[in-house]
Amino acid sequence: xxxxxxxxxxxxxxxxxxxxxxxxxxxxxxxxxxxxxxxxxxxxxxxxxxxxxxxxxxxxxxxxxxxxxxxxxxxxxxxxxxxxxxxxxxxxxxxxxxxxxxxxxxxxxxxxxxxxxxxxxxxxxxxxxxxxxxxxxxxxxxxxxxxxxxxxxxxxxxxxxxxxxxxxxxxxxxxxxxxxxxxxxxxxxxxxxxxxxxxxxxxxxxxxxxxxxxxxxxxxxxxxxxxxxxxxxxxxxxxxxxxxxxxxxxx
Ligand code: F6R
Numbered sequence: 001x002x003x004x005x006x007x008x009x010x011x012x013x014x015x016x017x018x019x020x021x022x023x024x025x026x027x028x029x030x031x032x033x034x035x036x037x038x039x040x041x042x043x044x045x046x047x048x049x050x051x052x053x054x055x056x057x058x059x060x061x062x063x064x065x066x067x068x069x070x071x072x073x074x075x076x077x078x079x080x081x082x083x084x085x086x087x088x089x090x091x092x093x094x095x096x097x098x099x100x101x102x103x104x105x106x107x108x109x110x111x112x113x114x115x116x117x118x119x120x121x122x123x124x125x126x127x128x129x130x131x132x133x134x135x136x137x138x139x140x141x142x143x144x145x146x147x148x149x150x151x152x153x154x155x156x157x158x159x160x161x162x163x164x165x166x167x168x169x170x171x172x173x174x175x176x177x178x179x180x181x182x183x184x185x186x187x188x189x190x191x192x193x194x195x196x197x198x199x200x201x202x203x204x205x206x207x208x209x210x211x212x213x214x215x216x217x218x219x220x221x222x223x224x225x226x227x228x229x230x231x232x233x234x235x236x237x238x239x240x241x242x243x244x245x246x247x248x249x250x251x
């Protein structure tokens with residue numbers, strides 16, 4: 001893989017990020033209709049997925065050949081991965097926001113299991129059999145996490161069960177207006193960093209401080225998203241997240 005710095009594309013607002021992200025995803029799918037895409041949930045990419053769905057409905061885009069790969073899922077200790085029909089399931093959210101509206105037929109998911117090692121090994125084998133990740137579509141956690149790779153998550157960290165940080169528990173409870181399980185399964189940093197391309201979507205003033213650390217701070221497992229700077233990643237960020245529209249890195 002060619003090692004380059006991140007390519008930052010500043011956009012005026014969240015809708016601009018969604019349009020630019022949809023353009024980039026659509027272009028990749030047009031180049032390779034059998035693209036394998038790692039799919040974040042969370043609030044940030046929802047406008048992007050809605051724009052892709054609009055294009056699919058309008059007959060401008062066909063995503064039927066894409067393989068959509070789950071990024072993460074909550075884990076209830078003593079029970080296992082949340083079932084897709086649990087209203088808080090990230091697989092359920094990914095189905096409703098990406099798989100169904102985009103007409104995606106092939107998926108790789110964690111699946112139901114009470115054995116974290118087994119479910120992660122099955123997931124990794126399926127990703128490998130699919131030829132790895134062509135495109136990772138990612139959001140930025142309030143503490144710099146990617147997926148649920150909580151700080152510290154080194155570049156070699158694998159697919160695993162992890163304890164959620166206090167910050168992630170708080171930010172995720174907002175999605176459901178109720179508490180989420182204290183643990184999760186996450187695609188490891190190793191898989192994310194080996195993706196052939198990655199898009200990191202960042203919107204809103206609440207992401208400003210963490211985005212500054214991602215772009216300008218040291219590359220460190222303490223800010224897992226900072227590790228994206230070693231691979232060909234495009235960061236699409238709005239002015240609110242970048243702060244006053246000033247060029248990043250300038251005093
Ligand atoms: C979701 C995920 C998380 C989110 C991140 C940002 O599948 O993996 O890493 O992308 O927490 O969430 P939002 O977009 O809600 O700010």
